[in-house]
Amino acid sequence: MRASQEDFESAMNQVKLLKKDPGNEVKLRLYALYKQATEGPCNMPKPGVFDFINKAKWDAWNALGSLPKETARQNYVDLVSSLTSSSESSTQVKPGADRGQQEYENLVVTSEDGITKIMFNRPTRKNAISTQMYQEIMLALKAASKDDSTITVVTGNGDYYCSGNDLANFTDIPPGGVEEKAKQSAIMLRDFVGTFIDFPKPLVAVVNGPAVGISVTILGLFDAVYASDRATFHTPFSHLGLSPEGCASYTFPKIMGPAKATEMLIFGKKLTAGEACAQGLVTEVFPDSTFQKEVWTRLKAYSKLPPNSMRISKQVIRNMEKEKLHAVNAEESSVLQERWLSDECINATMNFLSKKAKL
Numbered sequence: 001m002r003a004s005q006e007d008f009e010s011a012m013n014q015v016k017l018l019k020k021d022p023g024n025e026v027k028l029r030l031y032a033l034y035k036q037a038t039e040g041p042c043n044m045p046k047p048g049v050f051d052f053i054n055k056a057k058w059d060a061w062n063a064l065g066s067l068p069k070e071t072a073r074q075n076y077v078d079l080v081s082s083l084t085s086s087s088e089s090s091t092q093v094k095p096g097a098d099r100g101q102q103e104y105e106n107l108v109v110t111s112e113d114g115i116t117k118i119m120f121n122r123p124t125r126k127n128a129i130s131t132q133m134y135q136e137i138m139l140a141l142k143a144a145s146k147d148d149s150t151i152t153v154v155t156g157n158g159d160y161y162c163s164g165n166d167l168a169n170f171t172d173i174p175p176g177g178v179e180e181k182a183k184q185s186a187i188m189l190r191d192f193v194g195t196f197i198d199f200p201k202p203l204v205a206v207v208n209g210p211a212v213g214i215s216v217t218i219l220g221l222f223d224a225v226y227a228s229d230r231a232t233f234h235t236p237f238s239h240l241g242l243s244p245e246g247c248a249s250y251t252f253p254k255i256m257g258p259a260k261a262t263e264m265l266i267f268g269k270k271l272t273a274g275e276a277c278a279q280g281l282v283t284e285v286f287p288d289s290t291f292q293k294e295v296w297t298r299l300k301a302y303s304k305l306p307p308n309s310m311r312i313s314k315q316v317i318r319n320m321e322k323e324k325l326h327a328v329n330a331e332e333s334s335v336l337q338e339r340w341l342s343d344e345c346i347n348a349t350m351n352f353l354s355k356k357a358k359l
């Protein structure tokens, strides 16, 4: 959801009420986002080198380049919200504390060494994502976006990373009928993917084993993807009478070129980790025997980099695309709303649930 003028004004008031000084770096960022949101790109003359304060302000504003006013307004609101939640919450989880095991039924969330780890935890179902688990992932990401960690990692417990949407989600039909279920599911899907699009910190996938469906498509929204050589990447949408989601209809052709994206998204070709790396979907592949050790050593080193700089770099890399990604997400979700009601999809799902089919 975009921040309104009202949200922006309320954020400006909240800044005045902050109990703790957020430090010069954050104050400069607030200043720059405020100027960009209200006046647009910086076109003031650059202050002289000895005018330190005004030069620092000018540099911060000028660094935002042609960031659209609406995006600057949204970023300002997000930044203030992260400041107010961290100063208000005395029970906030600090890195090193293990939290969430009571809070989440399908996830294990821990925070240590500046890294929040969100682990899918339904190993007996190959970490298939139930309706409740979609909600829990959104909650965990929102909490991670505001906690003290610098990097957020998503991974899976057991032999699978994730087998995608839990096909049993199709059986839980509300009193409004299957049309109502499809409508609610499209809203949930849009919100779920939107949470990844808007995630403000470096987001890393540690793909410990095979990945299927939506757990693959959203990888295009991560900042880095490390995979065990046991991992595979499979998006069998046509086999299931479905169509792509997670913004893959946009990110995959961009990452790997349209021809390779077609093989995955339309023909359902399963990629090995090596192939996915060669096509740019995966950052690096590690032997399974040393995967955890090598990846976590590297992530711990990355987590010591300056957090504000990493967030800002992510913004600079991603922000121009955000609007496009939200539009793609809305379109994909609305197409799927129709697909879920199609005979092709209903038959494929029934075949799986009655154990007549597997991928």
Ligand SMILES: CCCCCCCCCCC/C=C/C(=O)SCCNC(=O)CCNC(=O)[C@H](O)C(C)(C)COP(=O)(O)OP(=O)(O)OC[C@H]1O[C@@H](n2cnc3c(N)ncnc32)[C@H](O)[C@@H]1OP(=O)(O)O
Binding pocket: 124, 125, 126, 128, 129, 163, 164, 165, 166, 167, 168, 169, 170, 178, 181, 182, 185, 189, 212, 213, 214, 215, 236, 237, 240, 242, 245, 340, 352, 357, 358, 359
């Ligand atoms: C009316 C509209 C409602 C719509 C609601 C949708 C909401 C948002 C949707 C977002 C769009 C997402 C799309 C996708 O993700 S598409 C991909 C979906 N995933 C699959 O099709 C995978 C299905 N699973 C399999 O083919 C195999 O299980 C798999 C190859 C993954 C593993 O095979 P293996 O032989 O190694 O293991 P088992 O099959 O024995 O698995 C162990 C048990 O786990 C159950 N399981 C595994 N994956 C799923 C799954 N995705 N959904 C439900 N259940 C799953 C499996 O059945 C086994 O159970 P049992 O022990 O009871 O047999």
